[in-house]
Amino acid sequence: LSFNGAMGFLLKITFGYIVINFVGLRFKIVYFKVLYFLSLISLFGYLFNVLGFNIPNLINSSAVKSIIFFTQQGEGLRNSGMFWEPGAFAAYICLGFFLYMGNIKELLKNHKFRVVIVLAALITTYSTTGYFVLFLIIFLTLFLEYSKKNRILTLPILIVVLMIGQIIYNSNDFLKNKFESQL
DSSP states (O other): OOHHHHHHHHHHHHHHHHHHHHHGGGHHHHHHHHHHHHHHHHHHHHHHHHTTOOOOOOSOOSSEEEOSSOEEETTOOSOOTTSSSHHHHHHHHHHHHHTTTTOHHHHHHHOHHHHHHHHHHHHHHTOHHHHHHHHHHHHHHHHHHHHHHOHHHHHHHHHHHHHHHHHHHHHOHHHHHHHHHHO
16 A cells, blocks of 8 residues: 555545535435436436547546546446446445435435436446345335334335346346356
8 A cells, every 4th residue: 555545545534524524414415416416417428428429538548538527438338427437336326325214205205306317327327236235225215114104014015126126137137147147
């Protein structure tokens, strides 16, 4: 580990602490709004790439093209957002939903459009881990939210969610093949 690498890591942790301390209890909504903004930009960049246009390269790298808020890898068939690879973008998106674990109704009630944009960005990452983690978040959220009020409905709802997850898993080759090869 180099001195510059260690200092960079410590600065990131310190900066993260300062931001969270400054934002306080509003952190999860501020995080989700920033995530929405980044997702919106990434969807425009992704659409631009899918239509066959290449973004200009502001970062000097042969592996990726980046304009800071959007990064294109190879042919641009997966949405990396502003991150180095699509799986990292998916992880940050899942963290945004994880912060609302057990309270997704509040997020959906107050920010429907933002949720749709962020979910669209997650879907365009084609990240198997992102999809799997989102499924777990949905499963656990349904369990937490419905088991409080309607214990009788909890099991049937979870079974339906598991069946839908199984159908999605089996109907998407990239999910099934990648997951089984890495398992």
